[in-house]
Every structure is written in structure tokens, then in C-alpha cells.
Amino acid sequence: MHFLIIGAAGMVGRKLAQRLTNDGSLGGKPVEAMTLVDVVTPDAPAGFAGRVALETADLSAPGAAEKLIASRPDVIFHLAAIVSGEAELDFDKGYQINLDGTRYLFEAVRLAHLEDGYRPRVVFTSSIAVVGAPLPFPIPDDFHTTPLTSYGTQKAICELLLADYSRKGFFDGIGIRLPTICIRPGKPNKAASGFFSNILREPLIGQEAVLPVTDDVRHWHASPRSAVGFLLHGATIDVEKVGPRRNLSMPGVSATVGEQIEALRRIAGDKAVKLIRREPDEMIMRICAGWAPGFEAKRARELGFVAENSFDDIIRIHIEDELGGKL
Amino acid sequence: MHFLIIGAAGMVGRKLAQRLTNDGSLGGKPVEAMTLVDVVTPDAPAGFAGRVALETADLSAPGAAEKLIASRPDVIFHLAAIVSGEAELDFDKGYQINLDGTRYLFEAVRLAHLEDGYRPRVVFTSSIAVVGAPLPFPIPDDFHTTPLTSYGTQKAICELLLADYSRKGFFDGIGIRLPTICIRPGKPNKAASGFFSNILREPLIGQEAVLPVTDDVRHWHASPRSAVGFLLHGATIDVEKVGPRRNLSMPGVSATVGEQIEALRRIAGDKAVKLIRREPDEMIMRICAGWAPGFEAKRARELGFVAENSFDDIIRIHIEDELGGKL
Numbered sequence: 001m002h003f004l005i006i007g008a009a010g011m012v013g014r015k016l017a018q019r020l021t022n023d024g025s026l027g028g029k030p031v032e033a034m035t036l037v038d039v040v041t042p043d044a045p046a047g048f049a050g051r052v053a054l055e056t057a058d059l060s061a062p063g064a065a066e067k068l069i070a071s072r073p074d075v076i077f078h079l080a081a082i083v084s085g086e087a088e089l090d091f092d093k094g095y096q097i098n099l100d101g102t103r104y105l106f107e108a109v110r111l112a113h114l115e116d117g118y119r120p121r122v123v124f125t126s127s128i129a130v131v132g133a134p135l136p137f138p139i140p141d142d143f144h145t146t147p148l149t150s151y152g153t154q155k156a157i158c159e160l161l162l163a164d165y166s167r168k169g170f171f172d173g174i175g176i177r178l179p180t181i182c183i184r185p186g187k188p189n190k191a192a193s194g195f196f197s198n199i200l201r202e203p204l205i206g207q208e209a210v211l212p213v214t215d216d217v218r219h220w221h222a223s224p225r226s227a228v229g230f231l232l233h234g235a236t237i238d239v240e241k242v243g244p245r246r247n248l249s250m251p252g253v254s255a256t257v258g259e260q261i262e263a264l265r266r267i268a269g270d271k272a273v274k275l276i277r278r279e280p281d282e283m284i285m286r287i288c289a290g291w292a293p294g295f296e297a298k299r300a301r302e303l304g305f306v307a308e309n310s311f312d313d314i315i316r317i318h319i320e321d322e323l324g325g326k327l
Numbered sequence: 328m329h330f331l332i333i334g335a336a337g338m339v340g341r342k343l344a345q346r347l348t349n350d351g352s353l354g355g356k357p358v359e360a361m362t363l364v365d366v367v368t369p370d371a372p373a374g375f376a377g378r379v380a381l382e383t384a385d386l387s388a389p390g391a392a393e394k395l396i397a398s399r400p401d402v403i404f405h406l407a408a409i410v411s412g413e414a415e416l417d418f419d420k421g422y423q424i425n426l427d428g429t430r431y432l433f434e435a436v437r438l439a440h441l442e443d444g445y446r447p448r449v450v451f452t453s454s455i456a457v458v459g460a461p462l463p464f465p466i467p468d469d470f471h472t473t474p475l476t477s478y479g480t481q482k483a484i485c486e487l488l489l490a491d492y493s494r495k496g497f498f499d500g501i502g503i504r505l506p507t508i509c510i511r512p513g514k515p516n517k518a519a520s521g522f523f524s525n526i527l528r529e530p531l532i533g534q535e536a537v538l539p540v541t542d543d544v545r546h547w548h549a550s551p552r553s554a555v556g557f558l559l560h561g562a563t564i565d566v567e568k569v570g571p572r573r574n575l576s577m578p579g580v581s582a583t584v585g586e587q588i589e590a591l592r593r594i595a596g597d598k599a600v601k602l603i604r605r606e607p608d609e610m611i612m613r614i615c616a617g618w619a620p621g622f623e624a625k626r627a628r629e630l631g632f633v634a635e636n637s638f639d640d641i642i643r644i645h646i647e648d649e650l651g652g653k654l
Contacts, residue, residue, distance in 0.1 A: 164480040
């Protein structure tokens with residue numbers, strides 16, 4: 001099988017390519033080739049024995065999508081996006097990349113389908129930002145999408161396009177509404193949601209971390225390992241079982257910041273917890289208030305998507321995957 | 328006030344222009360000017376004393392939207408669309424007119440806003456086709472949009488754009504999810520939903536009508552008079568009260584075909600009912616099975632949108648507005 005990963009230089013894209021390499025097969029079929037694309041040249045996964053093409057492309061540029069699918073990959077993972085904060089600040093760029101870029105991709109596949117019957121699996125990463133406050137808890141699968149950001153709007157629009165193109169048979173699309181990924185590896189960043197990872201990742205390596213919100217803030221999380229698992233399951237799942245509602249809220253762990261901290265205490269002790277410094281930030285508090293506290297994710301669970309059961313698991317996975325298995 | 332009606336040659340557009348003419352004012356402000364636009368030249372409303380411009384334009388043509396808003400109308404009613412059946416048959420045309428055309432309009436207003444602070448009211452006609460089976464009854468306001476047609480997809484996408492452009496302050500948008508309009512005046516047409524009107528309108532003037540479905544088919548209706556009322560209320564409603572969720576499922580009458588027929592009997596007698604000829608049509612039955620049986624429309628009702636209370640009212644309104652008040 002030939003996999004195209006658009007957005008392959010990002011954290012999830014890199015882990016996805018590495019997982020395909022390590023597994024060597026998906027759904028019983030060998031991973032023969034990968035085309036890895038991003039706006040910066042992606043790295044090849046370590047130890048991949050198949051064909052790999054590393055490409056630099058901007059999906060929103062004319063003709064870029066056609067070129068990417070010229071070799072007719074069997075599975076297209078579309079992870080590329082301008083992040084929420086940037087899409088909010090730069091209206092034109094957000095719509096250009098997140099909406100038009102995705103639509104160009106879908107259109108290129110449709111035209112290829114009309115030309116030669118090409119019909120790949122398209123796995124699209126959507127986001128819990130498609131919903132907007134006020135929100136029930138848990139959020140049911142049939143809750144409406146009323147995003148409160150341009151990013152969420154662009155993702156919700158692409159979900160609708162994905163479902164319509166799939167219904168028409170142009171490709172077999174699956175939209176994966178990812179929870180917030182926790183624990184994000186790497187350095188602390190300034191994203192408003194960064195603290196959910198920072199307050200765990202940094203204390204686990206003996207570093208201080210800033211907590212800008214109160215302990216009762218509830219949010220919806222899954223590990224990077226689960227995110228990759230969702231995408232791979234989306235690539236092999238029987239779309240007939242999914243039916244016409246192709247966009248699925250993924251399972252995850254709903255936890256308050258206080259519960260995150262207690263999980264950290266159980267795994268790394270009081271010493272780690274003491275490294276969390278409380279510095280309330282009114283603006284971040286206000287942004288957080290609109291975020292999803294958690295989803296029912298009934299359909300996704302029934303369709304076999306699996307996430308962690310507790311924040312302890314999320315922390316253990318980080319220790320296994322990022323810290324060599326030990327503190 | 329200056330009103331721009333895009334799609335002014337259609338049934339609802341014509342009634343809207345005539346109502347604005349007859350009322351002479353809206354929300355206490357005089358109706359000074361109307362710009363009426365469609366792909367065919369619209370008629371001027373009878374008796375309008377203000378300035379009227381009749382224009383032919385295709386909103387999906389480059390520059391068309393900019394030209395339409397050059398005179399900075401205070402209220403824009405956007406009613407233009409390729410209908411459901413055509414959008415399903417011609418994928419390109421449906422997306423071009425229903426999605427791109429609307430986006431061009433929104434973009435033209437945004438650029439005008441950035442240029443000179445222009446911020447009109449934009450009243451967009453959406454449709455109950457934004458939801459798709461399986462559907463609960465009644466459908467709650469927070470039910471997700473999973474359309475089963477390209478037309479419904481295009482309307483759902485435009486709803487999302489409308490909400491985002493409104494949130495950003497580029498214009499004050501209101502999306503009006505119209506029920507099926509009943510009784511549609513004019514001749515019987517071949518639209519799959521045409522029979523809902525045909526079985527009432529034709530017997531009321533002594534003509535036969537064909538009923539292609541069983542009596543237990545339930546659907547969601549409002550009169551043309553109500554549809555115009557929704558649009559006018561949408562043009563004056565306090566958007567602060569509406570909040571960020573700008574797309575509203577309108578109130579209406581949920582009735583089975585059997586209940587429609589009993590209303591006809593009460594108003595026009597057995598003689599009229601006998602003119603309904605039952606000719607079951609498998610295809611129309613199948614299409615109908617996916618349609619909305621009725622909405623809760625709680626928010627819209629609370630915000631002051633008003634529809635009929637019974638099918639008897641819907642029939643009486645048709646007799647008043649289309650048959651000069653008598654049978």
C-alpha cells in the first residue's frame with residue numbers, strides 16, 4: 001500500500017509515518033511506499049525499507065493537489081492545517097489553507113475519480129473546535145457544530161465536504177475529530193492550550209511549569225499514540241458500517257486540571273507536583289471556558305476507536321514513548 | 328432603507344418585494360429603495376413609489392457581488408440558489424452557485440467592511456435539507472447537520488460561513504432555515520416535494536392532483552406568507568439577542584399527508600378531497616423517508632418568529648393570498 005501523508009512534518013504526522021514503518025503493514029497489507037509532504041521538507045521515518053518520497057508543497061497553491069495524487073496513493077492522510085490562533089489572526093490565510101487547500105485536494109481526487117475510477121481512502125483530521133460553547137457534558141454525537149473560531153468553522157466545513165464527496169462515491173472519507181493531544185512532546189509553547197501538556201511534561205523531567213487556569217477546568221484529551229491509532233483505524237475501517245455520517249468525535253479522557261495533577265502525583269510524587277507554579281491568566285481562563293469538556297463518542301467507540309481510560313495511562317504512555325520508559 | 332434582494336424573481340423573492348412595498352416601512356424605517364436581482368430580470372413590485380433597480384446577475388460570476396453591493400444596501404436578502412434536484416445532478420454547478428456564489432457575496436461585504444466600515448444585515452435563506460435521516464421528531468435546535476444531498480451540504484456550509492463572518496463583525500448575518508413552503512402557488516411542478524402543495528392547491532380550484540405517497544408521511548411546512556415574515560423578522564431582529572448561533576430552524580406546522588387532507592376536507596369539503604388521486608411512486612416514497620418530520624424551533628419561537636398553528640390556517644392563507652379570499 002502507498003500512503004500519502006499531508007502535514008508529515010508535524011508531531012502527529014511524524015509519529016504516524018514512524019508507526020507505519022514500525023508496523024510494516026496495515027490491515028494485513030504491506031506498507032510499500034510513503035509520500036510525505038509538508039510546507040517544510042519532512043524527515044524520512046527511521047528504518048523504512050520501502051519507497052519514500054519527501055516533498056515540499058503548499059496544498060493551497062494551484063496544481064499542488066493534482067501533483068500529490070498523480071501516483072494514486074491508496075490512503076491519503078490529510079493533517080495539514082494552519083493552527084487555531086493563526087487562523088484567527090489571519091482570516092485570509094486560514095480560509096486559504098484550511099478550507100481552500102482541503103477543497104482543492106478533494107476536487108483533485110474527484111477529477112481523478114471521474115477520469116480513471118480512482119477512489120482512495122481519505123482520512124481527515126478534524127477537531128473538537130467544531131463545537132462551541134455553551135456545551136453540554138458529555139457532548140452527544142448528534143450535537144450541532146457551532147464553532148466560535150475561524151479554525152473550527154473551516155474544520156466543520158471540510159467535514160461537510162468530506163461527507164458529501166464520500167456520499168457521491170468520489171472517495172471513501174473518514175473525518176477524525178481529535179481531542180486535545182496530551183502529553184504533547186517537545187518544548188513548552190505559547191498555544192493557549194499548551195499548559196495541559198506543560199504541567200505534566202515539564203515536572204516529569206524535573207522542570208517548572210506554569211498553570212494559568214484554576215483546577216476545575218475540564219477538558220478532553222488523548223495521547224499522541226491514540227491520535228495515531230485513530231488515524232490508522234480510520235484508514236482501515238469498513239466505511240459501509242460508518243454510513244453517511246463520516247465525521248466522528250473520537251474517544252478520550254475527560255479530566256479537570258485537578259485530576260491531571262492527581263494523576264501526576266500518583267505516578268511521579270509530590271516532588272513533581274510541586275514544580276507546577278500557579279499563575280492565573282484571565283485571558284487564557286476566558287478562552288478555556290469555551291472549550292469542550294468531553295464527548296460521549298458513542299459511535300466512535302462502537303466502531304472500534306480506542307483511547308486511554310485514565311490520565312494515569314496518558315502519563316505512562318508519555319513516559320514509555322518519550323522518556324525511554326523511565327523517570 | 329435600501330434593500331437588496333438576490334433571487335428576486337423567485338416566488339418568495341417576489342412576495343418579499345411586494346410585502347415591503349405594501350408595508351412601506353420596516354422596523355419603523357421607510358422602504359426607500361430596492362435593488363432586485365436574479366439570473367432573469369425580476370419584475371418591479373406593483374405600486375412601489377421608491378427607487379427601484381432591476382438587475383440581471385449571476386452571483387457566481389467574478390465581480391458580480393462587488394457590483395451588487397456598490398451602493399451599500401442596508402439589508403441584503405440572499406435567496407438565490409440552484410434547487411436541490413439540480414444541485415444533485417450537476418455537482419459543479421451546485422457548488423459554484425450555492426457555495427461559491429454565497430461566499431463571493433460574503434467576501435465582497437467583508438472587503439467593503441474593511442474598506443469603509445460597511446456592515447449590512449445579511450438574511451440568508453437556508454433549508455431544512457441541512458439535516459439528514461435518521462432524524463428524531465421533533466428535531467431539537469442543537470441537532471447536528473448531516474445533510475444527505477449536495478444542496479443541503481452547500482446550505483450547511485454557508486450557514487457556517489455566515490456565523491463566522493458575523494462573529495468577526497464583517498456583517499450581521501441571520502440564517503433562516505425555511506420549512507417546505509406550502510401551499511406553493513402556480514402550476515404543479517415535478518419537484519419531489521411538489522405534491523404537498525399540489526394535493527391542496529389543485530382541488531381548491533376544482534382540479535385533480537396526484538398523491539404519490541402514503542397518508543402517514545409526516546413533514547414540516549409553512550405558508551409563503553410566513554416565509555416572507557421570517558425574512559422580514561430576520562432583517563430587524565436584535566442580533567445581540569441571537570448571539571453567535573446565527574442559523575435558526577424556523578417554526579412551522581408538522582403534519583402528515585392524512586392531516587393535510589383532513590384540513591382540506593374541513594375547509595373545502597369531500598368534493599375537494601375526492602379530486603386527490605392516489606398513485607404511489609416508490610422513488611418519491613424513498614426520497615420522502617429522509618425528510619424532516621418537524622422541528623422544535625424553540626429558539627426561533629422565543630426570538631419572535633411566527634408560523635401558522637394548523638394546516639387549516641395554511642389553507643386559509645392560500646385562499647386569502649392567491650384566490651382572492653373565496654373558493
